[in-house]
Amino acid sequence: MSTNTLLILDDDVTLTTLMTAVAKDLGFEVKHCEDGRQFIDAILAWKPSHLAIDLVMPSIDGIEILKTLARMDCQSSIILTSGIGSVLLPLAQLTALEHQLNIRGILHHPVLPHLLQKLLADHPSVDLHATDHTQVVKPLSIDHESIDAAIRQQQFVVYYQPQIELFTGEVIGFEALLRWQHPQHGIQLPELFIHVAEDTGQIEALTEYVVVTGIQFIQSISSTLCLSVNISAKSLHNDRLIMMLEQVCQRFAFDPARMILELTETATMLDTQQAERILTHLREQGFKLSIDDFGTGYSSMSQLAALPFTELKIDKSFVTTMEASSKSRKVIASTLKLAESLGLETIAEGIENSMAAIGLRELGCRFGQGYFFARPMDAAASKVWLSHWNGQR
Structure with missing residues (x-):
């Protein structure tokens, strides 16, 4: 990769001129594009050290540009620009986090030269909402105290990803996904903090928050859609999960049959007798049970037959590789046959394009979710x- 090179994707002449001047003062060589395809071609040919991308140009899909950069394994430092709306900003942040893009920061209009200088000089990332100053952000410490403070300060939020009936295109529900909206570090994914919450016992409070918030969201948009919620293995150690779920459903008059509890394969293996007792009770109360990330753990036919699951979720690692890998397709096909033999519904995650959606439907998978339909969104964006x-239907 070349040193001190900046490629700009923007159709604002004033902003482009400003960014070019600031970058050249810092010793950068600068090029400019207004077309998304030309921008990608220029990256491949030039391999710039830095990119500046306007996410809200009328002629491009900014989120799709970020996804393309991820597929290219882009290592450039990326600066996002423009007056990003409340819906697009979290989507951009999540795309960057989930695809491990090197986002240096986001600059809002009007762009201030000294903020741009800091980003181009590869200083620590500035506050995403900065308007007149930069802020050096210390590394995020995740422990009992920081999670407790985040709970008290209401920094945890729930995002939603729709689940689709692949044969009809009908929305059948949403999966509720916890996010930590940190004031300095932006959106943090559960992989970074859930294991700490499990160790400290705070997972129970977070799970209840997701359930309560998710029910309120679903009830605000439909009387029939389902809500899928991830359940930690630690929650199967005692009856508090049962009591919480029953009390919350009673409080909001929410039918348990509209809630799908997702558990990983390994979660049910820590204490199989305890898991079977709790899951059987929940199933008797009407809750549906999904075995998540199927194919990546250690489930056996006997375990699947013994536990009262109603749904089998095909892991995205197989779905995203099914077009290129015959082994992945065979795993999916055999999994679908297994689910059918056990009377389980099937849902696939990680559907990123129409070919995957069509391929899964042809194999007999009934439901699906993924970026092809929609990425996880906050409540307001989900309603829109x-x-x-x-x-459109």
Whole structure:
């Protein structure tokens, strides 16, 4: 990769001129594009050290540009620019986090030269919401105290990803996904903090928050859609999960049959007798049970037959590789046959394009979710998406 090179994707002449001047003062060589395809071609040919991307140009899909950069394994430092709306900003942050892109920061209009200088000089990332100053952010410490403070300060939020009936295109529900909206570090994914919450016992409070928030969201948009919630293995150690779920459903008059509890394969193996007792009780109360990330753990036919699951979720690692890997397709096909023999519904995650959706449907998978339909969104964006989706059908 070349040193001190900047490629700009923007159609604002004033902003482009400003960024070019600031970058050249720092010794950068600068090039500029207004077309997304030309921008990608220029990256491949030039391999710039830095990129500046306007996410809200009318002629491009900014999120799709980020996904393309991820597929290219782009190592450039990326600066996002423009007056990003409340819906697009979290989507951009999540895309960057989930695909491990090197986002240096986000600059809002009007762009201030000294903020741009800091980003181009590879100083620590600035506050995503900065308007007139930079802020050096210390590394995020995740422990009992920081999680407790985040709970008290209401920094945890729930995002939602729709689940689709692959044969009809009908939305059948949403999966609730916990995020930590840190004031300095932005959106943090559960992989970074859930294991700490499990060790400290705070997972129970977080799970209840997701359940309560998720129910309120679902009830605000539909009387029939389902809500999927991830359940930690630690929650199967005692009856507090049962009591919490029953009390919350009673409090909001929410039918347990509309809630799908997702558990990983390994979760049910820590204490199989305890897991079977708790899951059987929940199933008797009407809750549906999904075995998540199937194919990546250690489940056996006997375990699947013994536990009262109602749904089998195909892991995204197989779905995202099914077009290129015959082994992945064979795993998916055999998993679907297994689910059918056990009377389980099937849902696939990680559907990123129409070919995957069509391929899964042809193999007999009934439900699916993934970026092809929608990425995880906050409640407001989810409502807008649902209205738009239903309006197109």
